Amino acid sequence: MTDLTIWTLDWVPEGPRGFVRDLRLRWACEEAGLAYTVRTVAFDDRATNHLDQQPFGQVPFLTDGAVETFESGAGLLYLAKKSEALMPRDAAGETATTQWLLAALNSIEMVTVPWWFLRMSGEKDNKLTGWVEMRLNQLEKELAARDWLAADRFTVADLLMADVLRVPDVRAFGSRPATEAYVARVTDRPAFKKAHADQIAHFEAADAARG
Ligand SMILES: N[C@@H](CCC(=O)N[C@@H](CS)C(=O)NCC(=O)O)C(=O)O
Known part of the structure; x- marks a missing residue:
């Protein structure tokens, strides 16, 4: 069980699939071998339903125990602190x-x-x-x-x-x-390919759930 959680939308239309920016964080975790879970906020209410976690109502945002961060770039820098695979230490x-x-x-x-x-x-x-x-x-x-x-x-x-x-x-x-x-x-x-495939699978599963 891991505390590292990438938050994305529960569903998006076909167009942005494979490009939603949670992919950046998934990809970084895959590169670094960091365990993570993916959780969602509702696409239908995205303008208002998670403003406490992302003030612009967007995704992704990241939580790790008490740490919370939004902006994909900030999330990547946070993950880079955890692994030299993402950023050299000198x-x-x-x-x-x-x-x-x-x-x-x-x-x-x-x-x-x-x-x-x-x-x-x-x-x-x-x-x-x-x-x-x-x-x-x-x-x-x-x-x-x-x-x-x-x-x-x-x-x-x-x-x-x-x-x-x-x-x-x-x-x-x-x-x-x-x-x-x-x-x-x-x-x-391989880390990109896995992150990409996982995002596509995530939204395809959501199609079925939406009926
Ligand atoms: N600068 C932000 C941009 C985030 C962004 O554009 N997120 C898109 C998905 S990739 C989103 O949530 N769109 C829904 C909306 O803006 O209502 C970041 O890099 O995290």
């Missing part, structure tokens, strides 16, 4: 990992999410396209120079960056061979 390696994890959220995802959201809403050629292109081109140069973002090894920064980049609209946008190889390399890891 100051330079830890700092580089943290820096690239924040870059994934704050320099890449902060542009890509509004961009693909506008595309999904019908604005295929929206005003964020040039910004996304610039960021992805800059990242391509970094990834052409090395296999991993930090410390010459897989870290939780690669987990998060690959998760941000594997969104279909982002992958289909332009030709960036180093980025493509990077996403393929990181998502080829």
Whole structure:
């Protein structure tokens, strides 16, 4: 029995399956060999039913005994403290990992999410396209120079960056061979495949429960 609990939604429609951000935390636990359980809050009441645990009514959030944390990035950093498999222990390696994890959220995802959201809403050629292109081109140069973002090894920064980049609209946008190889390399890891399959199975089981 473990106290480490990843909280997600009890059900989501087909579209986001395989991309709900609890996958980031599942994946990290799988990489680190950390035992965890998954618990849920109701999709139908998500705007109001867990504001005490996630003030924006979103998932994921994480609980571990008395510790509670929301934001997938904060959850990943919390898990990284538990296992060197996710982050090196030397100051330079830890700092580089943290820096690239924040870059994934704050320099890449902060542009890509509004961009693909506008595309999904019908604005295929929206005003964020040039910004996304610039960021992805800059990242391509970094990834052409090395296999991993930090410390010459897989870290939780690669987990998060690959998760941000594997969104279909982002992958289909332009030709960036180093980025493509990077996403393929990181998502080829058994821990990703297990986390992904487990999330899909979780929502499929919920279909049956909803009738
Ligand atoms: N910045 C947050 C974003 C969380 C987020 O967007 N969660 C989505 C699922 S992946 C969600 O809960 N959507 C439902 C909603 O916003 O009502 C994080 O990284 O944890």
